[in-house]
Amino acid sequence: MALKSTIYKATLQIADMDRQLYADHALTLALHPSETEERLLVRLLAFALNVPHDTDRGALQFARGLSDADEPDLWQHDLSGQLLHWIEVGQPDERRLSKAHARAERVTIYCFGSAAEVWWNGIRNKLTRLDKLSVWQIPAAQAQALAKLAARSMQWQLSIQDGQVWLSSGGDTLEITPQRLMGTA
Numbered sequence: 001m002a003l004k005s006t007i008y009k010a011t012l013q014i015a016d017m018d019r020q021l022y023a024d025h026a027l028t029l030a031l032h033p034s035e036t037e038e039r040l041l042v043r044l045l046a047f048a049l050n051v052p053h054d055t056d057r058g059a060l061q062f063a064r065g066l067s068d069a070d071e072p073d074l075w076q077h078d079l080s081g082q083l084l085h086w087i088e089v090g091q092p093d094e095r096r097l098s099k100a101h102a103r104a105e106r107v108t109i110y111c112f113g114s115a116a117e118v119w120w121n122g123i124r125n126k127l128t129r130l131d132k133l134s135v136w137q138i139p140a141a142q143a144q145a146l147a148k149l150a151a152r153s154m155q156w157q158l159s160i161q162d163g164q165v166w167l168s169s170g171g172d173t174l175e176i177t178p179q180r181l182m183g184t185a
Contacts, residue, residue, distance in 0.1 A: 006152075007028060007152070010029070011025070011155045012024075012047075012158060020021055021054075023051065025051065030113065037147045038143055038146065043073050045146065048160075058079055060076045061076070062074055072100065073089045083105070084105045085106045088104065092109065106134070107134070108136070109136065112140065116137050127182065135180075137181055137183065138176065139172045139176075142175075
């Protein structure tokens with residue numbers, strides 16, 4: 001018998017001063033049976049950091065990611081179906097990144113966890129030719145603290161300024177500082 005995904009609901013109130021974006025989003029996320037809550041919440045954070053100002057060029061959507069090798073964790077298609085932005089969470093291999101680079105206008109990776117530095121040291125020289133790729137690291141301690149905010153129903157207030165994210169959820173507050181490893185901000 002196959003395990004089923006667990007459904008999470010999230011309401012985001014985003015005030016991104018770096019991009020002059022102020023928006024509210026009500027989202028439904030599926031936690032894949034093989035996925036941790038830490039990874040799920042890094043996916044949610046990646047959404048907040050990349051959601052476009054409007055849907056004129058298409059909306060940012062959660063894709064099948066772990067369930068489908070041909071899809072990222074998040075993606076944005078324009079209204080003609082052209083793939084604009086491919087977003088991965090975790091530590092994908094170079095073949096997957098090369099494939100994404102060939103398909104999308106932009107590719108963004110959010111690595112996290114204690115093994116992220118080892119992964120990056122092993123792959124970074126292989127990615128130098130991928131000029132549309134940006135790689136960000138969520139420090140392990142911050143990703144673990146983020147995971148502690150997991151709840152089946154979440155309400156997040158996010159303030160983003162100068163590359164720092166201040167996240168409030170219920171009575172908890174967390175500061176997250178994504179570190180750029182490669183690419184443009």
